[in-house]
Amino acid sequence: MQLEQIIQFNEYPLSDTAFQQRCKQHLDEHGALVLPDFISAEALTKICQEGAHKKHLAYYSKDDHNVYLKDPDPDFADDHPRNQPVQSSKGCITDNQIAEDSPLRTLYDAETFRDFLATVLGEQGLYNYADPMSSINLHYADEGQELGWHFDNSSFAITLLIQSPEAGGSFEYVENLRDADRGEMNYDGVAEVLAGKRQVKTLQAGPGTLAMFRGRNALHRVTPVKGDKTRMLVVLAYNSEPGIALSESARLTFYGRL
Template sequence: MKLEEIIDLNRYLIMDDAFKEQSRQRVANKGALAMPGFLTEAALNAIREEGEQKQDQAFFSRQLHNVYLTEKNPEYPDDHAFNRQVESSKGCITDDIVGKESKLRVLYNSTLFKDFLSYVFGEDALYPYADPLSSINLHYAKTGQELGWHFDNSSFAITLMIQPTEKGGQFEYIKEVRDADAGEMNFDAVNDVLDGKVTPKQLSMDAGALVLFRGRNAIHRVTPNEGERTRMLVVLAYNSQPNIALSESARMTFYGKLVE
């Protein structure tokens, strides 16, 4: 299968040095970059169909968590920014369920695509997860489901919007709220976000869009799905080092299983 059957390479010249540099600068300056119409119509339809056919194999979960995605700290009261709880609920099919000939797998394994991502995110190379579940995930958000405010543990995220909601399901973010490397958690700013005192930026994601995002220091969420149509979003997860697996506890939490 040729990459031009999956990516609109006439619109997105991911092999072109000038385009790569422009994309890198936009991610560096804004923290996020949305590329509408990145997928060809044929690829989008095929991925959507695969998602619809396999939705009954998804693991659905509802979790309460803090914005740092850690356990509570008993040294702080429950109403402290570190311990305040938000809700996330979604369904997910894992890499082992994605078809071996899926267009998602062809895209994920493409050297040209990985070279583009590596340049944009300033990584020497990108590697798949060492466990059999985490590299390609397709997330479902039915009516009322949402992702609560949080920071990512990884320094970058790559997603594909397959099917947006009719209403709600909006991606919202506020960049540079914390400095994870310096250990600055910025509790006051987190409280302001959770109390609705800060107006977040919104990132539009139409069907077929590729979104590149730096979420380690940017707090972000997806608002509840207020429509009848299920939101479908693909997460393409890479590591900057080889032979890294998602922890067993995280796999049980997110996927409800450890192996295929």
């Protein structure tokens, strides 16, 4: 498929400077940008079919972790927000399992798309991962699977929702809950979220929605999926510098192989 058959350019004029600036301003102010029906119904169908066809290739992981995605700190109790465990479980197929003629690869590699993302994110440029697995990931979540509360290590995330579950699988977040650059971890605020005592926001997204999210200082999760329909979400991962690969330990954790 050509890029013009994938992106809904009538709704989203990616090369238009005014449109780019509106998107950037919204992301800067809210920490999240949601573009519904970003891809065409035809492209969505093809990606969904590829995902269903290759689901048997997915590596499934189930991890206990804290919200900071760091090793436990012995200076704090096990039930302290710094160490309190949450659970994440999902399946994943990797970049080298995505077909060469997939609309996902056309979209990911397109200069028009990449320039738009870089402008909105305030980056000088965006580059593929140097390893063969990390650039495009398609995630599967079946009934009971979830992503526990966490902060991202990276400054931004770009996702494309392919298939919604029957119920659950909602993306919830609390923006600006910490300041990682200043080392302010806000344990009290995290404790309130983990105890269900703090109001959270829900990012509303249907299939075909492109979302940009700044998760470094925003605590976020995906609630457990309910029902027989698998939640499928694509993560389009870029780096702000060329030649960067995901570490071998991270690849073993996320993908089960190198």
